[in-house]
Structures are given as C-alpha cells and as structure tokens.
Amino acid sequence: MSLQSHIKQYKPLNQTQMNEFIELLIANDLEEAVKLELLEAFSERELTQDELTYISHSLISSMYPEQPYCPDSMCVCGTGGDKSNSFNISTTVSFVLASAGVPVIKHGNKSVTSSSGSTDLLNEMNIATRSVRETEGQLKDVGLVFLNATETYPIMKNIQPLRKAISNPTIFNITGPLINPFKLDYQVMGVYEPSNLSKIAQTLADLGRKKAIVLHGANGMDEATLSGDNIIYEVTEDKTIQSYTLNATDLGLDYAPNSDLYGGTPQDNLEITKQILNGKDRSAKRDVVLLNTGIALYVANKATTIQKGVDKARVLIENGEALKQYNKMGGKTYDYIG
DSSP states (O other): OOOHHHTTTTTTOOOHHHHHHHHHHHHHTTTHHHHHHHHHHHHSOOHHHHHHHHHHHHHHHHOSSSSOOTTEEEEEEEEOOOOOEEEEEOOOOOHHHHHTTOOEEEEOOOOOOSSSSSSHHHHHHTTOOOOHHHHHHHHHHHEEEEHHHHHHHHHHHHHHHHHSSSSSSSSSHHGGOOOOOOOOOOOEEEEEOOOHHHHHHHHHHHHHHHHEEEEBBEEEEOOSSSSSSEEEEOOOOOOOOOEEEEEEGGTTTOOOOGGBBBSSSSHHHHHHHHHHHHTTTHHHHHHHHHHHHHHHHHHSSSSSSHHHHHHHHHHHHHHHHHHHHHTTSSOOOOOOOO
16 A cells, blocks of 8 residues: 555554655655645644654654753754734743743744744844754853754755645644753653644653643644633653643733733734833733743742743843843844833
8 A cells, every 4th residue: 555545544654664754745856736736635624642753763863863961952943833813922931931040942833824933023023043063052051052953954955845835734833842952851842733642742752752741822832821721731741641731820820811912023922022022022922921931930940830830920120131132143132121
C-alpha cells in the first residue's frame, strides 16, 4: 500500500512512514497539488500521540541528529491558528521571563494566520534573529535569543506555501513549537485545539523536557487568557502528566474578554509591547502578560507556584527590569515611564 493510500484510509503511520511523509512534502520533483492533497488528508485525520512524537523526531533529526543543549533553557510559544488577532503575547512574555534569569530560546516564525507573527514583530523592533551557532554566546551575553524557524529548519520553507494554501491549521501548527533546534529543559506551549493537549504533553515528555505546561486558553486562544478557565496539562519533574484548570481571577487578575487583547500590524504590536514594558499600560494586555509569564516562571522553577510567578512578573515590569532586558537586545530602545 502506498503512503498516500495509507493516509487516506486514516491508518496511523510508524516512524519510517513518517520520515517518508516529510520527504514527500519537501521533494522538488513532486507536484504541489499532490503535496497539498497529501497534507490536507493527513491534517483531516485524527492524529495519534505516537505520530506526533514520530513527526517531531523526523523534523528535528532532519537538521539536528544531535541537538545542541544549553542548560535550563526554555521556550514559550503558541501554535498559532486560533485567529484571535491578539497582540504578540509570548514575544512580550519572553522579555519579562529573561529578565528573571531564565535562558530563553524562542523559536518563532512569520505569521500564517494573523497579521503579525513573532518574526514580523522582531523585524519592526530591529531585533535580529540569530543562528543556532550564535545562540550559546547570545544567551551568555543577554539571556534571550530569538530563532527564525525557516532559518533553523530550511525544509519549512518548502512546507510553508502548502500551509498557506490550506485555510485550516495543519499538523505543522502543532509541530512548529515542538521542534526547537535545542534540546530544552522547560517549555510552555499554547494550543488552539484542546483535543490535542494530552498528546502534546506526552510528546514534550518524550522529547526530554524536565518540566512543561501545555495549555488551551479560555474561549479558544493559544495563550492563557483572562476570559475564563484555561485548560492546563503539566508535565511534572517525574514525567507524570497532571491536568487542571486555571482562572486568572483566582490569581488576583481581572476578568477581560479576549477582544481586549486584540493587536494589529507589527507597528501596532510594537507599540503595545513597548507600553507594557515601560510601565504605562496597566490594562488587560499587561495582565495577560503577567499571567503567561507567571506560568512560565513556575515551569522554569523560578517560582514555587503560578501565583508567585504572576507576582514576580509584576515586580519585573514595575521595577523596569523587563524593559532593561528588552533594551539589551540591540533594537529600538525606550525609557521606563510607569
């Protein structure tokens, strides 16, 4: 049976078949219409947990047979695909998180489903993404590195036109945050589709994360939000997985609808990030950054609870440390106002 027939009959793939699937998608001698049909068929079927681990390993090993490692490193990112039009929450969180001494290796990309992805915002900030080779030195110098997924995984350039041609999110919305070129110790990953939470959590454990949280934001976002119960799957230090809900109001943050988190163009989103980090913006936009940073500080063992993480994030913004971290990055600089 051909791989195409196997996928169309909704049969699960093993690691060898998954490697073949990726090879077909990036093949130069295969018509794009055939690739598109293959990716659509794969994206419509129910993904097994083993397949998610297999495809992650396949993509990683295609570029990094031995992943580089920086101790205690962390990534915070979302799958995208939620079409929420929110500002760049996880990128803003990265500055606050790094200011707490967490080595952050943020893996991002240009937007596929919104007007401003993390790389689009960084371009507006004049902050350069770095190569894998430069990462360790950059971490030692400033504690935060941004990596562009199409540079760290050039094969994704072949796949990106296929993703854009499909109106719905694909498997690569899920795998993108999983395939950081570095072997990470910690990760927070937001997911637009709650049915995959447990699978992603187990995959993060399979990939060797010491501690991680996979979350689905209230009312359909790929970030923790202020609008209700966020669904959390936590990979603990002993590799067990716990699930629970988290409501921002239980952490002293005010309820706000997801519409209060709208962003816009890269220029709009730069202004939002700037106003949060310089202390001027104390709206729901700042609160959602506090919430997501608090979760990340807890995962990175910089806070014993998420509540303490939120409290610490607030201090890091209010004492100007988060803005100092931003200003270290070599782009546009700003003064603290708040």
